[in-house]
Amino acid sequence: MSRTALLSDGQWELIEPLMPRSDGRRGRPFRDHRMVVEGIIYRYRAGIAWRDLPERFGPWQTVWKRHRRFSGDGTWDAILTVLLAEADAAGLIDWEVSVDSTVNRAHQHATNLPRDTGGLVSNYTNLREEPPDHAVGRSRGGLSTKIHHLCDGNMRPLVMLVGPGQGGDSPMFEHVLKSLSVPRVGPGRPRTTPVRALGDKAYSSRANRQFLRQRGIQAVIPERSDQIANRQRRGAKGGRPVSYDTEVYKRRNVVERSFNIFKQWRALATRYDKLALTYRGGVILRAITIWLRALW
Template sequence: MLSRGDLTDAEWAVLAPLLPVSNNRCGRWRDHRQVINGIIHRLGTGVQWRELPERFGPWKTVHKRHLLWSADGTWEMLLQHVQATADADGDLDWNVNVDSTSVRAHQHAAAPRTRHPPHPVPQKGTTKISSSTRAHHPAAPAGGGGPPGEALGRSRGGLTTKIHVAAEGRCRPLSLLITPGQRADCTQFEPVMDKIRVPRTGLGPPRRTPDSVGADKAYSNRKIRTYLRKRGIRHVIPEKKDHKAARLRRGSLGGRPPGFDKDRYKERNTVERAIGKLKQFRAVATRYDKRGYVYLGTVTAAALLTWLRS
């Protein structure tokens, strides 16, 4: 399966140069490859950390490394690196599509302890991340049903989290965002688009503007269309029936109907397929992580493997 199996030599060759060699507090890190393989095993199986096979080393080491890299942006830095390499090789399709998916939260993810700060602060020098790629994961607002900042929401199915995804044309995630499960898709369109940031391998600022954007009717509103027009991005979003009726009632004051390319809209399935790839990882398909930033790190690590193995 895609979600299982250790890193291949080719995959490790991509990641190895980007990882820190030593920890200022404890000397050398335990073998990164062994630890990452343990994280991959947990991603694919959803097993409890303490149940990891012995071949991955002490489970606490694997667990703490994942917590640290989720907090300081290492997973996102690695994801941006493979995206930048693909873009430089002409292997990134900038026809982007946006969608979301809801994920059930396991009972182990409910009611995390709140006496600790929401984001553990790593000691200076413990990771090798440049200031230009360092990522911060602001706490998602509370949505009723979970503690503030943990992206747990209450819906008919119980506690849920929603993953918002912008995917490029080859079914790979460009940006990721998590919110409480009942949060409306349209409210997160701009944040997930603003998180698209593919660094250049040479000089120049990161690329942030896609060639076009496709989305379903959940994203059909005036605010989103205005946002895309201001950024000069072509978009294909079908008009809702009530919006169309209201526009027609206003006659000439209602303005022209938004353009709609049926052939381009058919490509929207790429984001659904990207979500399907993410959900092949059991630790993504069901949320076991208590903390919101840790679950976002879990999803980002799954997206990184999707890129490495595409």
Template sequence: MTGAGPLEDELANRGNPMLADLVRGRRWADHCRTLEAIAWKYRTSSPWRDLPAELGSFQTAHKRLIRWAVDGTREKILTAVLATADTDDDIDWTVSVDSAVVGAHQHAAGAPQKGAAGRSEPDDHALGRSRGGLSTKIHLAADGHARPLAFTVTVGQAGDAPASERVMARVLVPRTGSGRPRTRPTTVLADRAYSSRAIRDHLRRRHIRAVIPQPSDQIGHRRRRGRRGGRPPGFDADAYKQRNTVERCTNRLKQWRGLATRCDKLAIAYQGALHLAAILIWTRR
């Protein structure tokens, strides 16, 4: 219709009934049409005011985006979709972790210096200055079929390793029946930026197999120490070949132009759009 494609068929069994249960009060505009309006905006990276008339009011779509991001509606829908995929045994628990830098448009600057109270909005709005200028970094965990399981956003100049535990903590797939939610992959693949003793110890405590190569400086330091350097960590070169799944997942997310370049002033709005893109990737599996 307008570039995003109709969402009624894809969300009829997952999104719309769930949204109807979560919203209370006066009659709201159709949720599927509002979701399609938000998807159209981020797929095309158009200004909100250019929203086609058949998709409703741009004020409604923007306010609904913020409201659902604040109250966690998007995360609940994504969790429900993941639970359905897990019931169908359609999640590959060989998980890859990586990050991607997203350049920020000049319209992304200018938000209040401190995040709004009660909105879970960081004071820095996940907007920082790196070599390329203003940017945001997406830290992502993807399953073995290049689909997003969890992510978080930070300032563009943030390191990869410090955010790894935050990303892994967001991996949570509830069971549709009885039992605890699944939070532990079988294997985690990551590049040399994640090669630290803290990350390896964290994965070992959780009984998760780590496939992370060592950078040359760590190898040289261990060899210089001789016996005191200990044994090198195990590394499966064949399993590491699957690490490209997280890069392919990033490419799928960045097919939405509004995610490839950030125009949102608020981090919660940008992350809410990431959740919507992830929901659609999973519902189209």
């Protein structure tokens, strides 16, 4: 997609039937969907304030309110799910998946809401509720948000969750894998099981390996040095060494390259959104544009 183009006519034809027709409360029909959606894309790609949107996208309040609505009611997720189903039917999904996370600094404009961080478990796995910490936490780089990402072997996104920047990767592994669900075009259950899952040493744990084993997914995750030392110290009681395909593991770089594609949108590389819902909505919208390019 060029710097001046937002959505081609063919790409818009793919998602236009999936857009809501009315607000669902007063029955008022939405108008100018394409102009608003392109305004949302422009804002996240350029990394500007909502108030600074060019006038050709209409009132900035309309653009913001519709993005807030679509992020909270599941519209963006529903569109992505349909595109994933069509991509799977066309054989475009490589089911050798890679999982990782990336930390993005939160701008001061995104961190001025009250946050409840007093030992509560963050609710960022519930995609319809705003977590009490707004998925903002203090990591080494300051206040930040972490995107937990599952992509296929072609660098294309399948699952995106958000959490506070200091959150660990391993506890989110099961949540990310369980969020994978690609419906079939026609009869049949959604596909939820990849062929294999690639991850770095941060995901090395017995719980994660057992989870993959129970679902019949090949684990390609190296063992951490402290885990190796503990196993060797226990001798025969420490169990067998962890084995994985080193040649397959070399392909794990696709998830890092996928993050590079996401961060071409400046408002994703730096978080300006106060709400985790709208920030993740921007992430999902970026995933939608990636699959639109693959399908059209």
